[in-house]
Amino acid sequence: MGQIRVGTCSWTDKALVSSGWYPKGRRDAEGRLRHYAEQFPVAEVDSTYYGLPSIRNSLLWADRTPEGFRFDVKAFSLLTGHPTRPEALPADLRPALARQRAARDEGLLDEVWNRFGAALGPLRASGRLGTVLFQFPPRLAPGKAAVAFLRRCRERAAGWPMAVEFRHPDWWRAEHIDATSALLTELGTAAVAVDMVQTLPASVPPVVRVTSPELALVRFHGRSTAWGTGTKEERFRHGYAPEELAEWVPRVHAMAERAREVHVLFNNCCGDAAVRAARSMRDLLGSRRVDPCD
Incomplete structure (x- = not known):
């Protein structure tokens, strides 16, 4: 039986x-990170x-958390094909980003991949890196071009633990489920299951497939009907009711039968809704969870 770790998608969210x-x-x-790590054994880093x-932040995160704590780190926007603002890059790389908009600059991508990987070094060395989460944009629909892009990403991330969340729902429609699962299994990446409206x-089906023996993930985005249209607060405003969480208990337990670890992360980041939902889910899952210092 794998360990079940419950946490939230940010410990620094302003709300x-x-x-x-x-x-x-x-x-x-x-103080915030130390307090959070006393309550939960896993956190997602969305600032990345x-x-x-x-490297400095990774060293600080490792130093401020107990042994066995896990960080699931979101991949930088440029690595997943999302639009990226020049201000998101170090000053010395911004001119290359401007050039890339005219013609693809593989040199820029090489450098960004290298810097991203190097920055995670302290988390990997301390055993605190849970996975690198590649959340792909809604425009990445199933097809040959998308599969080729996924393969390139995996090649560049060779040796990293990797998880994939698709935002285009067709990846998990009935006609694509088996092919999607087979691809992620071949690439040695964990499939991310999602809960959303x-x-x-644009609703992504709540499909659960364990594609890595090391890790399985669930991300709870809330069930707001403003998904994709409203402000951030409107998109994620949702307080999970016990019966909504209970739907996932047998699914999470089944995932733990097939993966060494299961990470259950709440992204309904409105006020303290995410930490309240995480505590409730932890209670519902019972003794199969792992405590922060275990």
Whole structure:
């Protein structure tokens, strides 16, 4: 039976910080992470999607968390094919980004991949890197070009633990499920299952497939009907009811039968909704969870 780790998709989200969840005296950067790591054994780092991580931050994250803690790190936007602002890159790489918009600059991509990987070094060395999460944009639909892009990403990320979340729903439609699962298994990557509203054209089905013996993931995005259209707060505003979480308990247990670790992460980042949902899910999962210091 694999370990089940429950946490949230950010410990630095402004809404969480302003909610009062962090106690007095622990509201600075160090205090927040230490407090979070006393409550949960895993966290997602989403800031690395918006800007390249640094070796310094990885060293600090490793130092401020107990042995056995896990960080799931989101891949930088340029690596997943998302639009990337020049300000997201170090100053010395910004001219190359401008050139890339006129003609693809593989040299820029090489450098960004190298810097991203180097920055994760301290997390890997300390055993705290859970996975690198590649969240691909909605325009990446199933097809030969998309499969080739996924293969290139995996080649560049050789040796990294890797997980994939698709935002185009067709990857997990009935006609593509088996091919998608087979591809991710071949690439040695973990498939990310998602919970989200199911009434929109862009809704990703809540399909659970374990494609790596090392890790399986579930990300709970909330069930707001403003997904894809509203502000960030509107898109993720949702308080999970116990019965909504209970739907996932047998699925998570089944995932733990096939993977060494299961990470259950809440992305309904409105106030303290994510940490409240994570605590509720932890209670529902019972004794099969892992505590922060285990």
